Amino acid sequence: MTNEVITAQHVTCLGCGCACDDLDIVVRDGRITEARRACALGMEWFGDGVVPMEIRSAGQSVPLDRALADAAAMLTGARRVLVYLAPDISCDAQRTAIAIADKLHAVVDSVSSTTVAAGILAAQRRGRVAATFTEVRNRADLLVYWAVDPAQRYPRFRERYGEGAESPLLAAGRSIIAVDVGNRRGPDSAAERVAFAGTDETRAIRALRAHVAGRALGDAAGDVMTRAVQLADRIASAHYPVIVYDAEPEEDEPAPARAESLTALAQELNARGRCSLCALRGGGNRGGAEAVLTWQTGYPMTVDFSRGVPRYRPDDTATTLLRRGDVDVLLCVGNPSAMRGVESGGVRRIVIGPRASATTPAADVAVDTGVAGIHAGGLAFRMDDVPLPLRPPLSGPLDPATVLASLAALVRA
Amino acid sequence: MSQLRISGGAVYDPANGVDGDVRDICIADGRIVASLPDGAPRLDARGMVVMPGGIDMHAHIASSSVNQGRRLLPEEHTVDAAPAPALVEGEARSGTGGTIPSTFTTGYRYAGLGYTTVFDAAVAAAGARDTHAQLDDTPVIDAGFFVLMGNDAYLLRQIAAGERDRARDYAAWLLGATGAYAIKVVNPGGVEGWKRNVREVQSLDDPAPANGVTPRAILETLADAAHVLHLPHPVHIHCNNLGLPGNVATTLESMRALTGRPAHFTHLQFHAYAGEKGKAWASGATQIAEYVNAHPEVTGDVGQVMFGDATTVTADGAVEYLLHASSGRKWVNVDVELETGCGIVPYAYRDRAAIASLQWVVGLELFLLSTDPWRMALSTDHPNGGTFMSYPELIRLLMDRAYRDERLKGINQKLLAGTALADGLAREYTLGEIAIITRAGPARQLGLVRKGHLGVGADADLTIYSRNANIAEMFATPRYVLKDGVLVVEEGQLRRAPTGRRLHVRPGYDDAVTRDLERWFDRYGTVSFANYPVAGVRDTPIQASAISR
Numbered sequence: 001m002t003n004e005v006i007t008a009q010h011v012t013c014l015g016c017g018c019a020c021d022d023l024d025i026v027v028r029d030g031r032i033t034e035a036r037r038a039c040a041l042g043m044e045w046f047g048d049g050v051v052p053m054e055i056r057s058a059g060q061s062v063p064l065d066r067a068l069a070d071a072a073a074m075l076t077g078a079r080r081v082l083v084y085l086a087p088d089i090s091c092d093a094q095r096t097a098i099a100i101a102d103k104l105h106a107v108v109d110s111v112s113s114t115t116v117a118a119g120i121l122a123a124q125r126r127g128r129v130a131a132t133f134t135e136v137r138n139r140a141d142l143l144v145y146w147a148v149d150p151a152q153r154y155p156r157f158r159e160r161y162g163e164g165a166e167s168p169l170l171a172a173g174r175s176i177i178a179v180d181v182g183n184r185r186g187p188d189s190a191a192e193r194v195a196f197a198g199t200d201e202t203r204a205i206r207a208l209r210a211h212v213a214g215r216a217l218g219d220a221a222g223d224v225m226t227r228a229v230q231l232a233d234r235i236a237s238a239h240y241p242v243i244v245y246d247a248e249p250e251e252d253e254p255a256p257a258r259a260e261s262l263t264a265l266a267q268e269l270n271a272r273g274r275c276s277l278c279a280l281r282g283g284g285n286r287g288g289a290e291a292v293l294t295w296q297t298g299y300p301m302t303v304d305f306s307r308g309v310p311r312y313r314p315d316d317t318a319t320t321l322l323r324r325g326d327v328d329v330l331l332c333v334g335n336p337s338a339m340r341g342v343e344s345g346g347v348r349r350i351v352i353g354p355r356a357s358a359t360t361p362a363a364d365v366a367v368d369t370g371v372a373g374i375h376a377g378g379l380a381f382r383m384d385d386v387p388l389p390l391r392p393p394l395s396g397p398l399d400p401a402t403v404l405a406s407l408a409a410l411v412r413a
Numbered sequence: 414m415s416q417l418r419i420s421g422g423a424v425y426d427p428a429n430g431v432d433g434d435v436r437d438i439c440i441a442d443g444r445i446v447a448s449l450p451d452g453a454p455r456l457d458a459r460g461m462v463v464m465p466g467g468i469d470m471h472a473h474i475a476s477s478s479v480n481q482g483r484r485l486l487p488e489e490h491t492v493d494a495a496p497a498p499a500l501v502e503g504e505a506r507s508g509t510g511g512t513i514p515s516t517f518t519t520g521y522r523y524a525g526l527g528y529t530t531v532f533d534a535a536v537a538a539a540g541a542r543d544t545h546a547q548l549d550d551t552p553v554i555d556a557g558f559f560v561l562m563g564n565d566a567y568l569l570r571q572i573a574a575g576e577r578d579r580a581r582d583y584a585a586w587l588l589g590a591t592g593a594y595a596i597k598v599v600n601p602g603g604v605e606g607w608k609r610n611v612r613e614v615q616s617l618d619d620p621a622p623a624n625g626v627t628p629r630a631i632l633e634t635l636a637d638a639a640h641v642l643h644l645p646h647p648v649h650i651h652c653n654n655l656g657l658p659g660n661v662a663t664t665l666e667s668m669r670a671l672t673g674r675p676a677h678f679t680h681l682q683f684h685a686y687a688g689e690k691g692k693a694w695a696s697g698a699t700q701i702a703e704y705v706n707a708h709p710e711v712t713g714d715v716g717q718v719m720f721g722d723a724t725t726v727t728a729d730g731a732v733e734y735l736l737h738a739s740s741g742r743k744w745v746n747v748d749v750e751l752e753t754g755c756g757i758v759p760y761a762y763r764d765r766a767a768i769a770s771l772q773w774v775v776g777l778e779l780f781l782l783s784t785d786p787w788r789m790a791l792s793t794d795h796p797n798g799g800t801f802m803s804y805p806e807l808i809r810l811l812m813d814r815a816y817r818d819e820r821l822k823g824i825n826q827k828l829l830a831g832t833a834l835a836d837g838l839a840r841e842y843t844l845g846e847i848a849i850i851t852r853a854g855p856a857r858q859l860g861l862v863r864k865g866h867l868g869v870g871a872d873a874d875l876t877i878y879s880r881n882a883n884i885a886e887m888f889a890t891p892r893y894v895l896k897d898g899v900l901v902v903e904e905g906q907l908r909r910a911p912t913g914r915r916l917h918v919r920p921g922y923d924d925a926v927t928r929d930l931e932r933w934f935d936r937y938g939t940v941s942f943a944n945y946p947v948a949g950v951r952d953t954p955i956q957a958s959a960i961s962r
Contacts, residue, residue: 010941021941091546102497102507124487127743127757132539133939134750138566139608161939168936239610267744270734274610276748294483295475295516295547298490298509309494309507310515312487379546385477386750387542389944 004029008393013038014088014373015045016154017281017383018161025393032374032393039155045283049374049394054357056366064367064403071331071350071365072410078329078348080306081106084318085293086334087284088354088371089400090378090390094285094292096404097333102296103413105305107327110289111282111338112301113317115248119279120290120300121314122260129266131242131276132384133161138169140276142238144177145186146262147201148246154280158187162244177234184249194231200224205261208232212268240274247279281383284335285372288381322347332356333404335371336363352403370397415898416441418449422458422877425848426465428857428866432845438463440873443897447869456900458877461892464848465865466529466874467804470855471649471679471714472795473726474519475533475547475556477540478755481745482513482726482796485757489513489722495521498907505910512724512759512796520552521910524901526804527876527891530864530916533558534597534649534679534794535728538565539750539940541591542947548915549951553901555864555874557916559649560591561728562635563598564605566751567933569626572634579929581638585922586930588644592917592950595646595859596639599728601631603653604754607731614653617666628653629670636674642920645860645955647675647712655680655732658688661697668704668711677858678705680716680794682776694771696832698778706784712858713783714790717776717807719799720764720824726797730754751937762799767827772798774821774834780811781838786849787857804851805888811842812884860955861916873898919954 005028012021015038025046026034032049035042055062057070075081083101085094085108101108112120131139143162150157158164163174178186182198196204207217207228212235217225235241245262262277269275281287290300297303297310302318304311321327322344330344334353349363356366370376373390376399381387419438424431439449473479483490489511495518497505508518523531536544536558548556562568562584571580584596603614606622614622617629632650639648652667654660664684668676678684687697705711725736730746733756737744745757762769776798783789791807793799799807810817821834829835842850856865863872875895881887894902901909934942 010943012944021944095546095550099504099506103504120484123745124485125743127485127737127745129744129746131748132750134539134752134937135608135748137939138751138937139748165939240608267737270746271738274608276746290484291480291543292546295480296506296508296550298483298511298513298515299487300484305507307494308496310490310509311494312491379542381543385481385543385747386539386940387477387546388940389542389948391944 006393008391011391011393012373012380012388013042013045014283014285014380015041016283017287018154018156019380019382019388020156020160021388027393030394030396041155046374051354051371051375051397052357052368053397054366054368056357056362058364059362067365067367068403068407068410071407074329074348074350074364075104075331076412080327081329081331082318082321082327083108084330084332084339085110085289086332086336086338086353087111087286088335089333090285090372090376090380091288091292092378093333093372093401093404094289095296096401096408098293098296100331100404100408100411102305103408103411105308105413107304107306107316107321108293109302109318110293111286112290113314114319115282117301117314117317118256119247119259122263126260126263126267128263129270129276130278130384132386133382135276136161136242136278137165138167139240140174140242141170141172142175142177142235142241144179144235144241144243145190146179146243146245147181147184147186148244148280149185149187150244150280151187153246157280175238177231179231194227196224196227202257202261204228205265209265209268212236212265213271235275236269236273241269242276242278244278244280248282279383285380287383287385288379291381291385318342333400352407353400367403368397369400369403376400416449416453417898418453418455419458419463419875419877420455422461422463424463424867425845426867427845427849428853429868438867438875440895440898443873445867445869445871445873456893460880462844462878462880464876465852465867465871466876466894466896467527467851468855468859468861468865469523469528469531469792469795469801470790470859471534471792472531472801473533473535473797474531475516475544475551475558476536477543478535478726478728478757479513480543480547481747481755482724482757483515485743485745486511486513486724486759500910501908503910512722512800516547516550517552520554521907522802524553524894524896524910525907526801526889527894528554528801529874529894529896530555530861532556532594532859535599536560536591536593537728537749537753537755538587538591539752541593545592545915545947545950551913552910553896553913555914555916557594559595559597560587560593561597561599561753562587563601563631564623564753566937567930569605569623569631572626572630577634577637579926580634581641582922582926583930584635584638585642585920586926589919590946592915592947594916594918595644595649596635597649598631598635599651599753600653600655601628602626603628604728604730607754608748612731617663617670632667632670636671636676640675644918644920646858647677649677649679651679651729652684655683655729658686658690658692658694661685661687661700664701665704668708672708673710675710678711678713680792680798681713681779682716682718682772682798683794685775685779694768694828696771696775696778698775699782699833702779702782705788712788714792715776715779716792716794716798718762718769718772719793719803719807720762720769720773721799721803722761723799724757724759724796726757728753728755730756732756733758736760764824767825770825771828773824774829774832777810777817778833778838781840782833786846787854789850790855790858791850805885808847808888809883809885812847814839814841915950915952917950917954
C-alpha cells in the first residue's frame with residue numbers, strides 16, 4: 001500500500017438536497033481522510049469512504065454472475081415485483097432500474113411516496129412557483145423561513161444559497177423572517193419573527209392568501225389574523241420574496257396541507273409582485289428518481305406496469321403494497337436503510353446498492369455497490385432540480401448502474 | 414455492407430429539384446449512394462410517395478421545463494397509456510402520451526409519423542445535462558437543442574458594458590459547454606423583466622425590463638454572434654410580447670432591427686396579431702408574410718394552433734402568468750439560474766372560442782401567404798399550439814382547400830371578418846411544397862447538409878407513404894420509415910428503434926472569457942464553474958466548415 005494522497009476537487013455531496021459541489025475530498029491510501037468545506041452531514045455522508053463489498057445469495061458469498069442469475073430467476077418467476085428506488089444512486093442507475101420494472105410489469109416506487117407525496121400531488125393539482133438557487137442567492141431580498149431552520153437538516157443552505165451567500169445584485173441587503181409554527185422554529189438569527197400555533201397554521205396561510213388577494217379573511221381568530229395580515233404586507237413589500245419550507249419534515253410532524261397552502265399563497269403573491277417557494281429536500285438524489293420516472297413514464301412516483309403500461313397509483317405506495325402482501329419479490333436499488341421500518345415479511349428481497357449486505361434480516365440476494373458521488377459517477381439532481389455531475393473521489397466498489405444493466409439483460413418478462 | 418434499393422416510388426426531393434419523379438433511391442451503410450449492384454436488396458415502393466425523413470425544427474421534447482410539464486399532467490397520461498411497440502430487434506419501452514409524451518414514446522411517435530430529426534427549441538444552459546439525459550432515452554430520432562441566451566445575466570452584462578466580442582465569446586463557450594446546436598432568444602430582456610416584476614416590454618428600445626439593456630441590443634448581439642461564429646443555424650428568435658394583441662408591430666420592429674442579418678423568427682403565428690390591448694384582436698399575418706416574402710435573410714416557422722388540447726410551456730414566464738390568470742388553469746413558474754425562466758399552463762384551443770379561432774386562421778394565413786416555402790417551416794411549437802401528432806391534420810388543411818373551407822365555416826367567426834382566409838385563399842400546397850416545409854426547408858435553415866434531401870451522401874432517413882385521398886391519413890401512417898438506412902417502420906408498424914445521433918456544435922472562442930466566467934461563477938453562481946460544462950456529449954460536433962449556405 002502506498003501513502004499516495006489524492007485530492008479530488010469540485011466534488012458533489014449528496015448528504016442532503018443542497019448538493020454542494022464545491023468540496024475537496026482528500027484520499028489517503030484508499031480512504032477519505034478529509035472533506036474540505038463539508039458540513040457535519042457531508043462529513044458523515046462521505047465518512048472514510050469504506051463500504052462493504054460483498055456479494056451474497058442465500059446466505060453464501062457468491063460471484064457476481066451467480067448472484068445476478070439468482071436475482072434474475074427470482075424476478076422472472078415472481079408473481080408481482082416491487083422495484084424500489086432507494087437513495088444514493090445516480091440517475092443512470094435509476095434509468096436502468098425503471099427499465100427492469102417496465103420489462104417485468106412490476107411496480108416501481110421511491111422514497112418520495114413516503115416523504116413528499118402530499119407536495120407532489122398538490123403540485124399536480126395547482127402547479128408551483130419556484131426559483132433555482134442562483135436566483136435565490138442573487139434576487140431574494142427577503143427570505144421567509146416557514147417552520148424550518150435549515151441549519152439542522154440542510155446545513156449549508158443559508159451559507160451557499162441564502163443569507164450567507166452575498167450577491168452584488170442585492171445592494172440593499174436581504175431581510176430574514178422566521179415563522180415559527182408550534183415547536184418548529186425558524187432560524188434564531190432572524191431579525192423578524194412571527195409565531196403561529198401548529199393548529200393555526202392552515203388558517204393563518206389562508207388568511208395571508210386572502211389578504212394578498214384582497215378578499216375577506218375568513219375564519220382566522222383575531223390575533224392570528226392580525227399577525228397574518230402584517231406578515232402578508234411585509235412579504236408583499238419585498239421585491240423578490242422567497243418562502244422556504246421543509247418539504248420532507250421529520251415523520252413526527254403531520255402537515256400534509258402545508259405544501260399546497262404555501263403554493264397557493266406564493267402563486268397569489270405573483271398577481272402583483274413576485275414570489276417563489278423553495279421546498280427543502282433530502283439527499284441521495286431522491287429528486288433524480290422523480291425526474292427519471294417522470295421522463296420515462298410521465299409520473300413522478302408509484303408507477304404500476306402490471307398491465308404493460310405505466311399507471312399512476314399514488315395510493316398504492318411501496319409501503320402499502322408490502323404491508324398488504326401484494327408483492328412477492330422486492331428489488332431494492334440503492335441504499336436499503338431507506339426501507340428501515342417498512343414491513344416486508346414474507347417477501348423475497350434482492351438488494352443492489354450501497355451496504356446491501358448489511359440489511360437485517362439479510363436479503364436473499366445482496367450485491368454491495370459503491371455510493372453515487374463517492375464511488376460511482378453519473379448524474380444527480382440538486383433539490384431545486386438543477387442537474388449536477390458526480391465526481392467520485394474513490395473507485396473500487398461496483399457501480400450500481402453497471403450491475404443493473406447486467407441484471408436487465410438477464411431478466412425475462 | 415448493408416444495402417437497399419427503394420424502387421419505383423414517386424420521389425419528392427425538392428433540394429435536388431425532384432418533384433414526384435419515379436426513380437430508385439440507393440442506400441448503402443446508412444447513406445444515399447449513386448447506385449447499387451442489381452442484386453442488392455430491394456424495397457418495392459411502386460405507387461408510393463418517397464420523401465426525406467421529416468425534420469421538426471422547433472419542438473419542446475426534452476428539457477427540465479418539459480419534464481416539469483410531464484409531471485404536471487398525470488390526468489393526460491392516464492388516458493393515453495402507450496404500450497411498448499412490438500419491435501423485431503431490441504427491447505422496447507412502454508410510456509404515456511398526452512400533450513407531453515414520455516421520452517421513449519416521444520421517439521416512437523415521431524418515428525411513426527416519419528420524422529427522423531427533432532430539435533428542442535428552449536433549453537436552459539444550467540439544465541443542459543438534464544436534456545442530454547432525456548434525449549438519451551428518446552430513441553430513433555437525431556436530436557439537438559437550442560440554448561437560451563436572451564436573458565442570461567452574464568450576457569446582458571457584457572452587452573451593457575459594450576463588450577460585444579466578449580458576449581460572442583460567451584455565446585460560443587456556452588454552446589460548446591452545453592452541447593447545444595444553436596442560440597435561442599426568448600422575449601429578449603423580457604424574462605429578466607418578469608423576474609424584476611417589470612411585466613411589459615414597451616418597444617425594442619425599452620431599457621426597463623433588463624435593467625438598461627434593450628431588446629434591440631440583445632437581438633443584434635446574438636444575431637451577429639451566430640453569424641460571425643459561422644453557426645449552422647442563425648439566431649432563433651421568440652420575439653417580445655408573445656400572444657398579445659397588436660404584437661405584430663413588435664415582430665416587424667424586431668425583423669427590421671436585424672435587416673440584412675440572417676435570423677430565424679419562430680412560431681410567428683403567436684406574434685402576428687393586429688389590434689390593441691383591451692380592444693378586438695385581428696390578424697396581422699398579411700403584414701408578417703409580406704415582410705418575410707420581401708426579405709430573403711429572414712426565415713420562420715409558423716407555430717400553428719390546432720384545435721384540441723395543448724400545453725403551453727415556454728421560457729417566457731410572464732406570458733404564462735397571464736394565461737394562468739385568464740384561464741384559471743394550473744400554473745408552473747420556475748425562475749432559472751440568472752439565465753432564463755420557465756412557465757407552464759395546460760390549455761385547450763376550442764373552435765367555439767373567438768381568439769383560438771383567430772389564432773388558427775392567422776397560422777394558416779402565414780402558410781398560405783408565404784411565397785417561399787423554403788423560408789416558412791411547418792411547426793405547431795409542440796406542445797404549445799398543438800402536439801406533433803396533429804401535423805398530418807395540418808398538412809391536410811394546407812393541401813385540401815375544400816376541407817379547409819369546410820372547417821373554417823365551423824369555427825367562431827367573431828374576429829374573422831376581413832381576414833385573408835375568410836375572404837378566400839385558394840392556394841393548396843403540393844406534395845413537393847409539403848416536402849419543403851417539413852424536410853428540405855428546415856434542413857436548409859438549420860444548416861444540416863446531410864439531411865432533408867436524398868442526394869448522394871445524405872443520411873438515409875426516408876419516409877415512404879401509401880397514397881391516400883385523405884391526406885391526413887396518408888401522413889399519419891407512413892408505410893415505411895428508414896433511419897440511417899435501417900427500416901424502423903414497416904407496413905405502418907414501428908419495428909426497430911435504434912439510438913439517434915446528438916446534433917451539436919463547438920465553436921471556438923477567446924479563452925479569456927473563461928477566466929472572467931470563473932470569477933462570475935464565484936460571485937454569483939451556485940454551481941462550481943468546473944462542474945458547469947457537460948462532459949462527453951455524444952457524437953462529433955457539427956463543424957462550421959462543413960456548412961454551405
